[in-house]
Amino acid sequence: MELLRQAQQGDRGAYGQLVLSYQDRLYNAVLRLVGDPDEAIELTQEAFTRGLMKIGTYRGDAAPYTWLFRIAVNLAISQLRKVHRHRVFSLSTAAGGQSDEGGPASRQTDPAAPPPDEQAQHRECQEQVMAALGRLDAEYRAVLVMRDIEGFDYQQMADVLGLPLGTLKSRLFRARLALRDELKAYLQ
């Protein structure tokens, strides 16, 4: 919050620190929304850029990350609506590409790591979930990412998406049902 106040006063170094603090989290959320790493990078940069341009409109009624995430989600949803197609999430990005987990080295050095067959099964599960997530509507994808990945509470999600609380909960329930329908074959 203090960094954003300093950035509002023209301290671009403070805004740079905000970028460094939130870029991974924001990029991950955008990536789960759009499914394409390059597009996620562009949208993340655009979100930070717009945050810098609109930094004067920040009133402090929300957390800085919530404010930036709202910008990013709106950009992502607009982009998804503009494309009008279901994203085919690549399997290579299912694990996040540069994820901290799942690397061969870590597996070799981590004695508590599960056995390889379980790791393969888990990786396959992630890929299936990512593929199913990519086939959902943007609104369902957004609530799932915000709730299950970003960990927002219902009120934050309602504020970001501009929805009533009951509607948001109902939409989240239906998004999970849709994801279940997408993964029904895999689950069976």
Next chain:
Amino acid sequence: MSQNIEHIEAKLCAYIDELLDENEAALIEKYLAAHPAERQVIEDLKRMRQFVQQLPMAKAPPEICQGLQSYLERSLLLDESRGAQVAGRIVRWPQWLAAAAILLLGIGLAIVVWVVLSPPAQTVVLAPTAAPAEERSREKQEKDVKTAQVEPDALKKELRARKGQAPAADRAEPVVAAKPSPTPPPPHKGDAYAEQMGGPAQWPTLNEGAPAPAPAGNAKTLWIPAGDIAQVRQQVVALLESSGISYSELQDAEGWNERTGKKDVMAFGRTTTSPAQERGVLEADAGKAAEEPARSAVASTAPSPDPATPASIAPTTRPLVDGPVVILARGLDQRQYLAISRALGPSRDGLLRQDEAKERSVADSAGRPAAAPWALPREQHEMSRPTTTMPSDSRLVDSAPQLGGEVATRAARESQRTAGGSGGAGALTDEVKDKLTAFASTLPTTKPDLTEAPATSPAGQATTQVAQGQAVARVDLYIVLQAPPRTVLTSPPAATAPAPASTQP
């Protein structure tokens, strides 16, 4: 129904996220225990939640920071370039300002040119230039009174016409606002007169019912400032009547301006006074004058040597009108026009005073109104016929005093002839004849030769040469009798015209 479903879905969502309190959670578990299918769905949804939560955390690539850094640098450069653009922007307002200034200058120049080149309202002094010193002083006083605003174009045309047609008449011709009108004057032609008189421009249809003007005639205006309009009007009428000139009189009959809807002193109705009616008025006035024995005796025996005395210029007729009077004399040839304009010119008052005593004496003795002092000779009457060429032996007496003397003589002769012919009430007695003979002997007998170059008469009036056979255009003369507008005559004019009575023994 949909709200109920949404409410149930919200409760189930909160149950999956384990955000319900124990009571609500117990109710749902109790329901799910009774319904295994729904319980399986809820279990699947819980697994979906776990699957999404187990998705790996992606790490932001360094391109984001690099791109943002480049954006910040670019934004800095753009800000500077924006400042440069603002500094180098083509500013339009000086151009607009210059255009506005040019426009204003043009308008101002046009106004100045219009003001400078437009002829201002000119003041015409109704006085001849060649006048003796004693006349000059009197005329100088009259200049203050006899001023008129003449329409500039009409004045220019009139001056041009004078130079081209009658050069000798330039100095001697008084007055006059001339308005060339090859066509009959329009109904509101008198606007110029009204403007000259300082009144509103509302004139009636001057030509309604009037005889058609001469085809090639001009309309000229003779403006006569007169203190006593009735007296001057009577004299003018007598002059016209004695000259055989047809006229019509326009006077303030209605006084109602239909255009402005106000009482308008300059609004003229049209009334026509026939010569017979006018003669009756004059005779009645002459009868009234005869009832004053003392005055008549003085007038018949010894006319007042001072024509400026109030007794000598006292009105002999009742005032006929109070306002301005316009007398329209139509179809005047140039000689008649010049004679009338000279007779009614600046020396008019002097003539009146000079000849009034003679006229009065003749009128009293003859029992009829005497001929007007400006009456034209018989030849002029003959020439008033609508001809375009003048007879070769025509002579115009345009010197007012001489004209007055000659007319007085002729009036006496006419009176004698009329009395002898009719033998009626107007027959002259021997005493009157003697008086007339004695009076006529005192009058100047020489007449100026008008066929020669312009000369200056003893009274200061310039004579006019009229070429033989010269084509004369007919003139419609508007004689306007009006009190001097906006000017006050502080002192009565000192009439110093030579009085014929002074030569009388």
